[in-house]
Amino acid sequence: MTTQQPIRLYSFPLSGHVHRVKLLLSMLELPHEVIEVNVPAGEHKQADFIRLNPRGQIPVIVDGDVTLYDSTAILVYLAKRYGGEQWLPSDPVGAAHVQQFLSLAAGEIFEGPNRVRLVKLFKSEIDYALAHRKTLAVLGLLEQHLDKREFLAAAHATIADLACYAYVAHVPEGGVDLAPYANVRRWIARVEQLPRFVPMKASPHAIAA
Template identity: 80%
Template sequence: MPARQPIRLYGFPLSGHAHRVRLLLSMLELPHEVIDVDLPHGQHKQPEFLALNPRGQIPVIVDGDVTLYDSTAILVYLARRYAGEQWLPSDPLGAARVQQFLSLASGDIFEGPNRVRLAKLFKRDLDYALAHQKTLAVLAFLDRHLDNRTFLAAGHVTIADLACHTYVAHVPEGGVDLAPYPNVRAWIARVEQLPGFVPMQASPHAIAA
């Protein structure tokens, strides 16, 4: 039988969306190749990349004859295809609890921690005050939720934790201090101590926590 081809992950070193996928690939010990897309020069809007993702966004994975975009969709695919119940439970309640935090990652975390970082690091023309307000709200929610909890959706790590981790962990790059949120900081540390964890590259312009 021929050797299995590595999964190709198209991403960008400073993208939290790509990083969450890279985390799961690494933690599942799946052979993979990371291909950096030159976002600053618009490579993601060129025909070759648009053939992979017509939305012109990263991340994208190519797994044999499967091409898939959207970070949370990719996490679901990888967990279902290659992992057991731990990463994405199949029982209705367990699956729903994970989905709650996938929605949080795509909603409040995208609009808060992601956007304050985009505004500070990449000088995006965004409403920083609104993003900052949403960031404080989501951090307060997570800190309350994590009181007496080890992980977000279960008593063990799931894809919910990976979906939410990166932008929250890097929120100091957006000018937000994590010091008032001890449960969040402890959860970040637990995720980063998991086997296979790989850090996302810090921006050279990152603001010290």
């Protein structure tokens, strides 16, 4: 199925949540229009945006008469409507394997790699030591899981990989070195070699990795 008009994506260039959606839109070759939201200025909390997402968060997509927020929900929608079996298997076991990593992205990756980066880039008032410990824990989990695996949930890339990629790949911007995690670094490289991969804007605050 192809979209009849460009999908509108409400975006912020340093958001890993947005980047997940950008990746899938690009890889599915779906026409889309990026509408930048000035998050530091609080545009995502203004009335016009709240009408799109009552939670006041990015990303949001508008696809015809469908408006959706929450990055993993958007990934599921795009994969099921436009992507076919590759990105989100329909069989119960394959779908469950993908869901495990969507949950990881919304849980441990959000609480660890995302938050250490928020502290370093945006001076967020978050317990950095706790976020750092959670980051090392989830990196260790991924390192072990990716031993003898190329991708997270299947023999090929799925939305699980897209959901987990950005905050893990950009965790050096949060002051965490990826050098000890060879399997994770190889997985990052595989994702970046996928057709139509688009990079997320980097911050100058990254440490060498």
